[in-house]
Amino acid sequence: MTSHDEVDAVVVGVGAAGAVLVRKLADAGWRVVGLDAGPHWDPQTDFLSDERAMSKLFWRDRRVTGGDDPIELAGNVTGKGVGGSTVHYSMYALRLHRSDFETRTRDGVGSDWPLSYEDLEPYYDEVERELGIAGPVDWPWDAPRRHRYPYRPHQLNGVGEVMARGCDALGITWRPGAIATLSAPKGDRPPCVYRGWCLSGCTTNAKSSTLVTYAEEAVHAGADIRPHCMVHRVDTDATGRAIGVTYFRRSADGTVHEERQRARVVIVSAYSIETPRLLLMSASSRYPDGLANSSGLVGKGLMIHGSDIVFGRFPEPVSQFKAPPPNTITQDFYETDAANDFVRGYSIETVGPLPGKFAQLAASTLGLWGESLREFMYDYSHYAGLGLVGETQAQDGNGVRLSPDETDTFGLPIPVVTFSYADDDRRLLDAGADTQRRILEAAGAEVTFRVSDTAHLMGACRMGNDPVTSVVDRNCRAWDVRGLYICDGSVFVTSGAANPSLTIQAIAARTADQLIAAGRRHEL
């Protein structure tokens, strides 16, 4: 086994959070190693205008999905490779609302975060600036923002115009979405050219994935980012302190070697399935239930967003494939409304699946196949789709555990993911789908159909103020294991009704600052 010299920090997973951590720590002069299970993509040579081929961006290793409402795991909820799922995500860059951080106090559901919106606000500002988020001049929901978005919004695309028309007719407030693709040049990155292949990997670098922003800058700052490294154990010493990680490294010729990287600080940023999986796989005689798991909450409380899509057919072509699918948004239904039969709320956003994905959704929902599917697809350009980001509540029954008998190609136990909606979640989903349908019909849709879908992963290693009810503290430091930090979407306490990437990145930026400050105080 190759053993590398000790560094200041090793980050497991160079995605939405990991890339931010690696860059910020390297900028501060830390010796940092980032390990990612997938490749280090080159967008100009590795990305193709080919939907099927680009499914290589997803995490497609074997996993078991279960529960009453099993979620699709081999699709866009996770990513593999430097940049993680930000390489193929839909780019909505939204903040959580202030209420999301205190749902227990306000609405009697979920738990309050150990952080407030005000704690994260400067980091939201920082990440938006670094990524060059293009957003509307004003954000009419939640409390006012301190700063404008750094870049101006993109123009409406066909689906955006449909949604705007429908919202206008119903008196619903809408805005062009705040999205992570440039509307004007930034450094050597050009503005978006509206190809519409964002979910298959952007070939122009206009999309502000962490692959072309934080990760690239991290390399320039001296960080060592190693692709094709599958971490399978967080190592601890006799005192129980995390001292590094052990991983399988796949060489270009396909051979696999085991290596070890020692570090003063270990940060796990592998997202809501692989993070708990790694902690559970790192069980030892000292930590028989897995690392950082004295609360028993590692792998529990997994949340998703109910993301049902309603499509409407319009007499005129809408060209849903054109321009970035994230285009227009409303958050009028975000907060708890006493008139509803559910608590919390949802956002409605435009979507724009490419033909392959659209055909897949239509075939599975409408039961079309062969000739009927072919006939249906002639109208592809006439359809506009609105997607939901519906909040779900954390339940301990939803989560990740290790399969007792199935292993992956490395011989590691595969994760078993269980998910079931609560009754409240279902009522929220139905109400959201009804609003989506009404908007489309108000815009002139001739027919509509609803597709069940889910998006995003959150929770499974939640943060808190009490070691009994949480896995990490407000600074993402594991309660049980010194030298171990968990920093990604798995620390979410509630899901909110906003796409989570920006909050993940803001938490990572804050954690990096906390680490740097702790390092200066010699308190690591």
Added chain:
Amino acid sequence: MFMKPSQRRPRRATEFSGGWSPTMRRLRTQMAVITTASTALLWVDNLSEHYRGGFQRKLMYVPVVANPVVAAAGAVTAVTGGRRGARLFGLLSGAQTLIATVGFIEHQRGILNRPGHHQPRQLLFNAWYGPPSAAPLQYLGLGLMGLMATVPPSAAAPVLARIPIHRLMRAFSALNIPPLWGEIGYLHARGAFQNPAQWLPVLTLPVAGAMSALAAISEADTAHKAATAASGWTALLGVLGTGFHLYGLHRRYGGYRRGSFLFNWLNGPPAPAPLQMVGLGLAGLAAERAVSRG
């Protein structure tokens, strides 16, 4: 580049040149040259923008078709020193002001008809991605310059008796700047002032406009100097702006490569647009030059 009047052969007096002093004849020829060049350049911009808009309305063809005719008449007028084509150029310039006025109204309607028009806060967003709000006013300005370059002495005399031509031009420059400034301002805001140079016209054009306006009400020598500086700076801004816009095209994906150029030309910073400032500045300089020559 211009011969002294005494060196020139006597020319047949026409309605264009007859009755004017040599200085005024020269100034009118220069204005015809500037108007023609600006009109031709604006045509390129107009064609690009209306093509990008897919000629969704038939009205969008009108300036695209009319402008080459105006520019051609202007060219004949300029080249012949007004002995040919001046009357037609004047008539067409008058028509151009009408086209520009209709265009201006239609552009505002285009903006106000976009989704979200009932929300005042969406107005700026709609202006960013609707038809350019003040662009037709540049057309209007050029039409007026064409008229000034061709108006018969009999029609001009009552006005010129009260206000000398250089002060008229100062007022004209001052009036042209607010819509130009507004257009540059909101379009550079759409670009998020990502290049600090985008602030240059936004911050300095109002100063140039104010200087021209103040100079329009004065015969003092300092007014002449101020107006000259304002016009010179306006022209220089146009040159710099064109350079920056050409550089901006290079920064877009594909830059000047053959497969990308048309897309970038249509969607990137409008390369010919800043040249309108060159035209406006040169017209002002020509008027000030006429003053200094008496």
